[in-house]
Amino acid sequence: MESESLQRELRQEILHARRRIYEVGEVTPLDSITLRDPALEIFVKREDLSPIHAYKWRGAYNRMAQLSEKELSVGVITASAGNHAQGVALAARKLGTRAIIYMPLSTPRMKQIAVRRHGGDHVEIRLHGDSYDQASAAAHDCAAEEDLCYIHAYDDLAVMAGQGTLADEIVMSGRGPFDVAYLQIGGGGMAAATATWLKVNFPGIHLVGVEGVHQASMAAAVKAGHPVSLDHVDVFCDGTAVRKVGTLTHKICADLIDEWMTVTNDEVSAAIQFLWEQLRCIPEPSGAMGVAAILKQREQLAGKRVLSILCGSNMDFEQLANIARRSAVGAARRRYLRIQIPEKAGAMYGLLETLPNSVSIMDFQYGKTDANKAGPIIGFDVSPIEFDALRDALTGGHYEYQEVSAESDVGFRLIHYDPKLMQIPTFITLEFHERPGALAEFLKAVSPHSNLCYFNYVYSGERVGRALLGFEFANHQDHDCFPQVLDSARHAYRTYEPVSESTLLRIIGI
Structure with missing residues (x-):
């Protein structure tokens, strides 16, 4: 009732x-x-x-438009870290009153700027506390002390x-x-x-x-x-x-x-x-x-x-x-798999060749952590039917794999690697055409001459892809000849650039 x-x-x-x-x-x-x-x-x-x-402007203005002349002359107060603050600021400027708005200390600068843009000189922002609850408590205390009308965000x-x-x-x-x-x-x-x-x-x-x-x-x-x-x-x-x-x-x-x-x-x-x-x-x-x-x-x-x-x-x-x-x-299209392959030259290329042409690689996370086996994590953009085809292809290629879509380190893209296992490494940034098979084509060209020990790539939505790649070599001669190998494979990429010496030393922990 x-x-x-x-x-x-x-x-x-x-x-x-x-x-x-x-x-x-x-x-x-x-x-x-x-x-x-x-x-x-x-x-x-x-x-x-x-x-x-x-x-939120609707409620803030409707509430403040009903204040008496005396209340408007004194001003209003509220607490908000977002849209309600902007609504109160807009209403304060339109009604010619002042508004004190308490916001948590962590409030993004963009939202503070938006409040000032809507309220101008009619708004005073006070940053207080680490949460909305702390900011709200301070605003209520101030309202009682200064006899200001508190504009609630919803319970009014x-x-x-x-x-x-x-x-x-x-x-x-x-x-x-x-x-x-x-x-x-x-x-x-x-x-x-x-x-x-x-x-x-x-x-x-x-x-x-x-x-x-x-x-x-x-x-x-x-x-x-x-x-x-x-x-x-x-x-x-x-x-x-x-x-x-x-x-x-x-x-x-x-x-x-x-x-x-x-x-x-x-x-x-x-x-x-x-x-x-x-x-x-x-x-x-x-x-x-x-x-x-x-x-x-x-x-x-x-x-x-x-x-x-x-x-x-x-x-x-x-x-x-x-x-x-x-x-x-969220749309059940992105699936991350950790796939087991041997830690040897050509293994990554062999894996990519096994994948169906219908799947799109959106994320690649790999770092060398074992001398004998590797477990690259690959993010695929696939429909349920395409995912079934992907699993069939991996099973047919005798690859062991597990889904890691919900793992925290995958979400944060924490790529594990042990630089002590990398033999005479070099790192490059690679820019290649975003088309099916481009990465496999590149790895096919360089695999006979090196072993991939690090792979960091994520799809950006551009026509070109960019990746940070690490390669290791059996001897210094192969290492020194690698630029010639890359030059001979120019059909498979747009451009590359070796990382600086200081960057390389940071990567390998020296």
Whole structure:
């Protein structure tokens, strides 16, 4: 009964919020993606195209626009390491008030710059503590001391109502009804408001709450019957990294969400790649969680009209490399195998010749650790059918192998090697054409004259590949003649360059 009363009040507040939030931003698009096999239509609410590239401006502005002149003259305060901070900053500038924003000391410089860009002279950033909880505690203490209005990121009815206007735009688009909606959940403000508005306008809709595997604070609250604090929260999807959900948001989500599920960071990364390929947009990890859940349940959604919220795209550029690597794992395309071969000249070439032409090598990690046997780790980009063909080829070639896709050292690309085992080594950087068989062709040319003792390569998406290679030799004469060997094999690569003497000494530990 308490939840129903809260939902009625929230619906009324969403109607009132309509009059306020369009002073700041415009309606964001509702894009669609049509898939085949199985056939389904995905509708994506593009909050990445809003004034701060995330939906949080809606709630912050709606809450602050209702402050009295006296409250605005004193100013507001909040704690946030991300999109809520930008929303408060934007609202402070528009409303002519000041905002103190507490952020953890570890907050990336890019996010601090974004807050200052939206707020200008109306914003003061205070860095405090190593976590959001510590920054939030300091902000609450300051609010009490200076009599400032604290703008909560999610557990506030006016904030929730502002977020709910995105659901109102979905309904007003005329593209409904929808069979299923996947709503990512952090503190629960957006999910609670969106669920409230969708359920009253599309009574038959099935709502799925989506959380990160190590972020499921709302599911834990629903199970316990009240908000609880998680001991550990993963921060890969930092926009939904909330240790404890709100009291108000819990009541509504517990009543309206029909199903709960989690997604892994790899699945989220695969969804980011999917959205780039389909819509040419790059969401932040939390922004892709709904689509990650859709792709995870794709088979059972055949024939459905499915809704998701791309809730933001504020992400550090440096995070893209990690996402690109993880996306293929999340889509079950990237498989890493450790393959046993003899430690002798020509063995690596023989292995590459055994591999089917249909497989693409995306990662190669190898360093000499044993005088008699080698275990290169190779990352393949393969479909399930191609992976079966790969295993058949390895078995037919009498190679022993094991999958190491989930191993930590593989993920961090920690290449083990023992420089004491390398005989008269030399190292080069090699640039070659990214085409099937290019590496095998190169190794075929140099294998009679040397033994490969180190191999470090990862696919970069360019037309050329770059690798750091180490070779060892039986005697100094072969070592000294190696440049001539490389020159005679120029048909197999674009260019090479020996590492400097100082680099070589660091590599071999001298």
